[in-house]
Amino acid sequence: MAGRLAVFGARIIRTPKVPSGTVAMSGHGSGAPDFSHNIGKREVVAYGINGNPVYFDRTDYPLPAIRWKEPTPDILALRQKEQGDWKNLSIEEKKALYRASFCQTFAEFKASSPEWKSIVGIALIFVSFGIWLYYGLVAFVYPPLPDSFKEENRRAQLRRLLDLQTNPIQGISSKWDYEKNQWKK
Incomplete structure (x- = not known):
């Protein structure tokens, strides 16, 4: 099998490739395509x-x-x-x-062709379909957000981080004035 492949490969290498519609440049014929x-x-x-x-x-x-x-x-x-x-x-x-x-x-x-209008229109159709798909998923598939996303719970979590003085050098606690109980200016 390997011998046959080697012989076939040698034949391919030795066979000159001439594009169709041309005359081989071997000294015979005009040589012009x-x-x-x-x-x-x-x-x-x-x-x-x-x-x-x-x-x-x-x-x-x-x-x-x-x-x-x-x-x-x-x-x-x-x-x-x-x-x-x-x-x-x-x-x-x-x-x-x-x-x-x-x-x-x-x-x-x-001159520019009006083809860009159809491309933009199709792109906007796909974008609107994606937006409707997102809102459909939010409304019918995804569960409601947990209570920790409510504004009052987020304020309580921020107050807890300030009370624990987390990251007091460069973090959020470094921007809080504990003596005046307000944000530093």
């Missing part, structure tokens, strides 16, 4: 994060590696017109070119 099955016909326009052609709307990485939409005949015609003077392009054509390359503007993807 093939991402066309992931991105379709979208144009790769930049290096991308870690060299991967992916699309992100991020402020710290403002230029994504691929365009947002696949080219259509309308977009291709606008890109040919774009090669000339931009004054010949209308505002709608410029917006169409922008939307073909980017999904959102900076203002759109930096």
